[in-house]
Amino acid sequence: MAELNTDSHDKRVLMKGNEAVGEAAIKAGCLCYFAYPITPQTETPEYLARRMEEENRIFLQAESEIAAINMVFGASAAGARVMTSSSSPGISLKQEGISYIAGGELPCVIINVVRGGPGLGNIEASQADYFQSTRGGGHGDYRCIVLAPNSVQECYDMVMNAFDISDFYRVPVIIQSDGIIGQLVEPFNMHPYKPMYEKLPPKDWALTGCLGRKPNVVRTLFLNPPNGLEMHNRKLNDRYNKIKTELRWSDEFNCDKADIIVIAYGATSRIAKSAIKKHNNNGIKVGLFRPKTLWPWPDVELVEVARKNKGAKFLVIEMSTGQMIEDVQLTLMDIVPKKDILFYGMGGGWNPTPDQIYEEISRVIKK
Amino acid sequence: MNIIKSQPKSITADSTKYCPGCGHGIILRLIGEAIDELGIRERMILTAPVGCAVVIYDYIYCDVVECAHGRAPAVGTAIKRVHPDKFVLIYQGDGDLAAIGTAEIIHAANRGENMSVIFVNNATYGMTGGQMAPTTLIGQKTTTSPFGRTIKGMGKPIRVCELLATLEETKYLERTSINSVRNINKTKAAIKKVFQNQLNGIGFSMVEILSMCPVGWRVSPVEAIQFIEEQMINYFPLGVYKDTE
Numbered sequence A: 001m002a003e004l005n006t007d008s009h010d011k012r013v014l015m016k017g018n019e020a021v022g023e024a025a026i027k028a029g030c031l032c033y034f035a036y037p038i039t040p041q042t043e044t045p046e047y048l049a050r051r052m053e054e055e056n057r058i059f060l061q062a063e064s065e066i067a068a069i070n071m072v073f074g075a076s077a078a079g080a081r082v083m084t085s086s087s088s089p090g091i092s093l094k095q096e097g098i099s100y101i102a103g104g105e106l107p108c109v110i111i112n113v114v115r116g117g118p119g120l121g122n123i124e125a126s127q128a129d130y131f132q133s134t135r136g137g138g139h140g141d142y143r144c145i146v147l148a149p150n151s152v153q154e155c156y157d158m159v160m161n162a163f164d165i166s167d168f169y170r171v172p173v174i175i176q177s178d179g180i181i182g183q184l185v186e187p188f189n190m191h192p193y194k195p196m197y198e199k200l201p202p203k204d205w206a207l208t209g210c211l212g213r214k215p216n217v218v219r220t221l222f223l224n225p226p227n228g229l230e231m232h233n234r235k236l237n238d239r240y241n242k243i244k245t246e247l248r249w250s251d252e253f254n255c256d257k258a259d260i261i262v263i264a265y266g267a268t269s270r271i272a273k274s275a276i277k278k279h280n281n282n283g284i285k286v287g288l289f290r291p292k293t294l295w296p297w298p299d300v301e302l303v304e305v306a307r308k309n310k311g312a313k314f315l316v317i318e319m320s321t322g323q324m325i326e327d328v329q330l331t332l333m334d335i336v337p338k339k340d341i342l343f344y345g346m347g348g349g350w351n352p353t354p355d356q357i358y359e360e361i362s363r364v365i366k367k
Numbered sequence B: 001m002n003i004i005k006s007q008p009k010s011i012t013a014d015s016t017k018y019c020p021g022c023g024h025g026i027i028l029r030l031i032g033e034a035i036d037e038l039g040i041r042e043r044m045i046l047t048a049p050v051g052c053a054v055v056i057y058d059y060i061y062c063d064v065v066e067c068a069h070g071r072a073p074a075v076g077t078a079i080k081r082v083h084p085d086k087f088v089l090i091y092q093g094d095g096d097l098a099a100i101g102t103a104e105i106i107h108a109a110n111r112g113e114n115m116s117v118i119f120v121n122n123a124t125y126g127m128t129g130g131q132m133a134p135t136t137l138i139g140q141k142t143t144t145s146p147f148g149r150t151i152k153g154m155g156k157p158i159r160v161c162e163l164l165a166t167l168e169e170t171k172y173l174e175r176t177s178i179n180s181v182r183n184i185n186k187t188k189a190a191i192k193k194v195f196q197n198q199l200n201g202i203g204f205s206m207v208e209i210l211s212m213c214p215v216g217w218r219v220s221p222v223e224a225i226q227f228i229e230e231q232m233i234n235y236f237p238l239g240v241y242k243d244t245e
């Protein structure tokens, strides 16, 4: 870690995305971190192995991702701020645990530095885990909040936010990074922790031993009363609906009277932006809509963009064979003809170059 | 009238959902007595397994976390790390501990986590209706070994105490049974020992208890006790497998 200047509270530092994730967790008061090595996220456990020790906090290299996520479950139930990180194959293993964490209404932060799949796939960047993150992944009717950074700065900021959001709603938060963002080295502002909320709800449900109070039970089994599970799922669903109205994040770039709107998140949005700028310089009206929360999906914002850019074509670019595009189609189905929603992408740990995206936009213009 | 024995104070339920003749109920009572005697109810966190004891939070009046099948040692590890001053009790069945959760128990034991483990070995999957467990005896008929367990293709029953004894960070391992008053008393002493070890900071301590599952085994409660006496104890010898004190 090379420090660029240290003369203020905010300091410019140079780090990998995966390391910034670790430092943000330290700053946000993450007490425990449990993980298992896997490329391309291993810098985070390596970074935290040292930093957690320095801070006298809890670092444990688990025997598997299954154990790691169940340690997250335990630490969270015990009332601690806790994080785990992994990459796609490891995140698949964690799904059972994530379902229990969601069912048990426990807060935690999960980092997925997505790589190519299915199977062992490869270790290149990918966005093929969009369905898994936004549709639950594990069994049962639950959601995770999913934040998608596209810079080292956002890795840092969003991890801090994730702890607060998760504590606020008692819903697990996934940071959907990828092999490019995780490995990217760039300077960022390492500011002190800024809480997102004035006050977080007290963790009066946490397991601390029942001294002077009724016992707390963290459970996901609801056999009785007869409608116990239904009541529980209704409660969760009400919370998910609240999150949908309160936490949609997105960014727009030149989405004003554009002929083409590119929709992309994470690393792809950065690559797309440089191609878009090149087109803009040639006087071609191309804009970028970037979801920053993948769940909740920024549907209201996207509809607004479609209204502001009547007649525009929408080009969805993903490092997958097309997953987020389903959310785009659902959102726009009443206002944009299906033929005007186009896709560019490839599965299996492939990433587009700015030139390829530039060419693709040119093709869409000529259509 | 003198009251010589009454229900442990830490056990609030007036009945359990366990089948008649089930060993879990006896073990529950012994745990309750040990909790009362050591005065740890308000400083303990109990992990419930997936198995017939899953609803243990309806019986023992303390903080409880219900874990995914087999993962309690990982969950307990984290709880103990967050609250090193609290008492963490892991309760697991043989399917939970010795099949799906084998990795978690071995690594928690290998790390020497200062936790107390109650391992209820009833040689079957009680909750799901009596299927073959990793501890099912050779020749024992279950719904998924209808012709009896064979070594070929199914392997031999896993002896967990002996297995964990090879890990140097385990501090206390004992196998007991609840087939007789004498053995119940010994089990009670073992439970207390395993609890006391954690309170004294000694480290990973476990008692494996051979326990009756008359419904899963499809025998009467009396025959279930005989099965332990005549068959289980032969293969799973009782005794202390590790005591590093």
Ligand SMILES: Cc1ncc(C[n+]2csc(CCOP(=O)(O)OP(=O)(O)O)c2C)c(N)n1
Pocket: B049, B050, B051, B052, B053, B069, B092, B093, B094, B095, B096, B097, B120, B122, B124, B125, B126, B127, B128, B133
């Ligand atoms: C992941 C998963 N697999 C399977 C099950 C189904 N299941 C519930 S209890 C159980 C077996 C429990 O057996 P054991 O641990 O021996 O407990 P017992 O009921 O005998 O006390 C199984 C397989 C489950 N709940 N979760």
Ligand code: SF4
Pocket: B017, B018, B019, B021, B022, B023, B024, B052, B122, B126, B127, B212, B213, B214, B215, B216
């Ligand atoms: S099925 Fe077996 S272990 Fe389960 S409650 Fe009945 S007797 Fe006990």
Ligand SMILES: [Mg+2]
Pocket: B051, B093, B094, B095, B120, B121, B122, B123, B124, B125, B126, B133
């Ligand atoms: Mg069993």
